[in-house]
Amino acid sequence: MVIPVHDVLPVRRTPWVTYALIAINVVVFLLTPAARSTGVQATSVTQLCQQEAFYDRYSAIPAELTHDQQLARVPTGTAAVGRGGAVGCLVGPPSYHKIPALSVLYAMFLHGGWLHLLGNMLFLWVFGNNVEDRLGRVRFALFYLVCGYAAAYVFALANANSTQPLIGASGAIAGVLGAYLVLYPRARVWSLVPFLLFIPLRLPAWLVLGMWFVLQWVYSAGYAVSDAGSVAYLAHVVGFVLGALLAIPLRGRRPPVGYPVRR
Structure with a gap:
């Protein structure tokens, strides 16, 4: 796995939608309980x-999406001491009304921690x-949302009875990666290679994103075990494939100024 840090492909116009998405994700994260945890100090049971x-209130929960109905009993946010100490x-009836379809939108701007947030925002x-430069601002925003929704719902259908909260922009961003691979496979991306002591290398996009996709597919298929915790790898695969398919009709159009073209 490599860590992309910068590509060398110029854009023709300011990517305001990309900037706005990053800003919204950061602001929303700072307003959530997870922002108060650095991962260094111990977190209390109450927290x-x-x-x-x-997260149960605002995340996308597969069981709710597949049945289009919120759970009957949810965490109340209160800690309690049970039998044996x-x-x-505490779990009880929800004190709010939740629309499962809207929860997918909310979940796309929620993250479980700083690493989760920063990793997603780096790729975006x-x-x-x-990708925004090629699609245009309005179509890029719609493209982002469609990929995010598709990733969440396909993951929910594959885990229909799961009550595990699904959060993060990964499904939508995976769609962006798939589109980039189709549109700019030969673009060069400066990347850090961990097993080479983080030496920066200028690698082709097809290699960087191809390796990323293969890794997500391997984990989603269960051929390997990841130590990254509970990650919805299937949502990443779905978002990536959909993004790539949606970008195919745009391949024949004139590329942005500065795109390297073979002669």
């Missing part, structure tokens, strides 16, 4: 219960501007 209640989170920063 964990509050986070769990928050065990500490846990590196690859989003050129």
